[in-house]
Amino acid sequence: MLERVLSLRSRTSQVNDEEDEEDDEPKNRKNVSVAIKAAKHIARFTLLWPCLALALLLLAISLFLHYRSLICVPSIEPSYRLNLFGAVDGIDSDFGALGVPWCRSKKGLNVEWTSKDLIKGLEEFVPIYETRPIKNNVYGMGFDHSFGLWFITRWLQPDLMIESGAFKGHSTWVLRQAMPNTPILSITPRHPEKYLRKGPAYVDGNCTYFAGKDFVDFGSVNWESVLRKHGIFDRSKVLVFFDDHQNEFKRLKQALNAGFKHLVFEDNYDTGTGDHYSLRQICDQFYIRGDSLPSVHSGLSRNCLYLDSDLLAGGGHSCFQDSDEARMREKRKKFWEKAVGIDELCGEGEKWWGVQGQMRDDFNHSNKAISHAEHFTNSRFVESLLDVYWELPPVAGPSLTHQTRYDPARTSSPIVEDGRYGQFQKLGLTRLDTSVFNGYTQMVYLQISKPSS
Numbered sequence: 001m002l003e004r005v006l007s008l009r010s011r012t013s014q015v016n017d018e019e020d021e022e023d024d025e026p027k028n029r030k031n032v033s034v035a036i037k038a039a040k041h042i043a044r045f046t047l048l049w050p051c052l053a054l055a056l057l058l059l060a061i062s063l064f065l066h067y068r069s070l071i072c073v074p075s076i077e078p079s080y081r082l083n084l085f086g087a088v089d090g091i092d093s094d095f096g097a098l099g100v101p102w103c104r105s106k107k108g109l110n111v112e113w114t115s116k117d118l119i120k121g122l123e124e125f126v127p128i129y130e131t132r133p134i135k136n137n138v139y140g141m142g143f144d145h146s147f148g149l150w151f152i153t154r155w156l157q158p159d160l161m162i163e164s165g166a167f168k169g170h171s172t173w174v175l176r177q178a179m180p181n182t183p184i185l186s187i188t189p190r191h192p193e194k195y196l197r198k199g200p201a202y203v204d205g206n207c208t209y210f211a212g213k214d215f216v217d218f219g220s221v222n223w224e225s226v227l228r229k230h231g232i233f234d235r236s237k238v239l240v241f242f243d244d245h246q247n248e249f250k251r252l253k254q255a256l257n258a259g260f261k262h263l264v265f266e267d268n269y270d271t272g273t274g275d276h277y278s279l280r281q282i283c284d285q286f287y288i289r290g291d292s293l294p295s296v297h298s299g300l301s302r303n304c305l306y307l308d309s310d311l312l313a314g315g316g317h318s319c320f321q322d323s324d325e326a327r328m329r330e331k332r333k334k335f336w337e338k339a340v341g342i343d344e345l346c347g348e349g350e351k352w353w354g355v356q357g358q359m360r361d362d363f364n365h366s367n368k369a370i371s372h373a374e375h376f377t378n379s380r381f382v383e384s385l386l387d388v389y390w391e392l393p394p395v396a397g398p399s400l401t402h403q404t405r406y407d408p409a410r411t412s413s414p415i416v417e418d419g420r421y422g423q424f425q426k427l428g429l430t431r432l433d434t435s436v437f438n439g440y441t442q443m444v445y446l447q448i449s450k451p452s453s
């Protein structure tokens with residue numbers, strides 16, 4: 001059924017985009033309902049003024065010929081249509097409906113880039129992505145995060161890029177595409193060259209690998225000597241990319257102590273999911289409210305309002321079974337792999353934070369139960385460091401990408417909104433295999449500094 005709904009949607013989108021290619025509004029849904037209303041009016045007019053009928057009939061026929069799929073839509077039974085165009089079972093129209101926790105930054109600063117910059121970036125990145133050496137990067141980054149990492153890196157223009165967790169080297173390749181002449185330092189237990197024996201992998205010529213017998217965990221590196229060797233004296237010119245599935249609270253403190261300022265975390269799992277404690281989980285707190293958001297997002301263009309304050313229930317959860325959240329979660333589980341019901345969200349003793357009250361670490365090889373008070377304290381500490389918190393939006397709505405993994409209800413609005421098939425196609429995104437869109441987990445960019453007091 002999902003397939004059917006999605007394909008119907010993209011077909012109607014297509015029609016609308018041909019109609020108003022240059023129009024920036026995602027009005028697919030509106031246009032269709034206007035068509036339905038118009039059809040009803042046409043019917044009434046026909047009864048009242050028979051002479052007008054012929055002209056209108058001709059118009060209707062020409063409309064039919066042009067927009068056959070549009071006319072087909074009303075033939076669906078009404079309740080189904082409601083699901084299709086309303087927000088009831090919400091395929092894609094309810095981004096953020098279950099709240100999008102957003103860490104608060106110290107001074108309400110925000111990123112410099114706008115949604116226009118992201119669109120321009122996509123235009124450039126799609127052809128680059130098509131030349132990637134590792135086509136099938138299961139367990140590694142898909143398109144959304146590859147784009148995010150490339151975009152952020154290019155914007156920041158670092159003097160050194162450090163990555164922790166390289167796997168076959170896809171992210172190393174992405175960093176290299178963003179900065180062709182900048183040194184990379186890659187920390188990963190297994191050298192990417194080991195994967196070359198079995199298939200595609202990427203080994204960079206200007207990258208220092210802390211791998212194999214040279215592996216040292218990020219938290220144990222002697223940064224003073226390593227950075228001096230690389231001629232880096234200003235640590236604010238370094239970008240650190242984490243894709244190593246370690247407790248992000250731990251990594252954040254290690255990065256702060258090392259004096260780094262710009263961090264990207266690839267996997268920023270939502271509460272109740274994932275194998276390590278994440279920023280997203282840390283900031284999922286009752287006091288995180290929608291009303292703090294307009295300032296967070298000031299400076300972004302209208303199209304970049306990722307989070308409507310009315311949609312933002314904010315953070316925190318109740319384990320109450322008979323709640324709107326519980327009911328909505330139950331429904332959404334059927335559509336999205338990452339969606340969790342209230343039962344799954346809440347562990348014994350109504351522990352919902354982290355993953356059922358656990359602070360996971362190291363690919364879930366380590367687990368530590370934490371109290372709610374500790375979880376709360378963690379978030380206050382994180383806030384005392386944050387100058388910027390920015391979650392990469394998904395690249396495009398699910399009716400376009402056909403992704404089935406992340407739940408839009410817990411996600412900020414995509415860069416290319418549902419209904420903008422024309423834009424999706426123009427960017428070259430239709431050329432990519434749909435599987436590359438199935439890896440989005442709220443990649444986040446942080447700018448940090450020492451707490452002021």
Ligand SMILES: C[S@@+](CC[C@H](N)C(=O)[O-])C[C@H]1O[C@@H](n2cnc3c(N)ncnc32)[C@H](O)[C@@H]1O
Pocket residue numbers: 137139140141164165166167168169170171172187188189190217218243244245246
């Ligand atoms: C999800 S993969 C990384 C995917 C990669 N960034 C990409 O784009 O395809 C996680 C990697 O982290 C590595 N890893 C495990 N423990 C680590 C540690 N303590 N520090 C750094 N990397 C670690 C794993 O060996 C694995 O290669």
Ligand SMILES: *[C@@H]1O[C@H](CO)[C@@H](O)[C@H](O)[C@H]1NC(C)=O
Pocket residue numbers: 180181182205206
């Ligand atoms: C490494 O970077 C330097 C400086 O940009 C460049 O001259 C050299 O060709 C690069 N080497 C490789 C193997 O890419």
Ligand SMILES: *[C@@H]1O[C@H](CO)[C@@H](O)[C@H](O)[C@H]1NC(C)=O
Pocket residue numbers: 364367
């Ligand atoms: C994570 O670890 C816990 C504790 O060892 C275990 O109960 C749980 O099933 C694990 N979850 C996954 C997804 O592996």
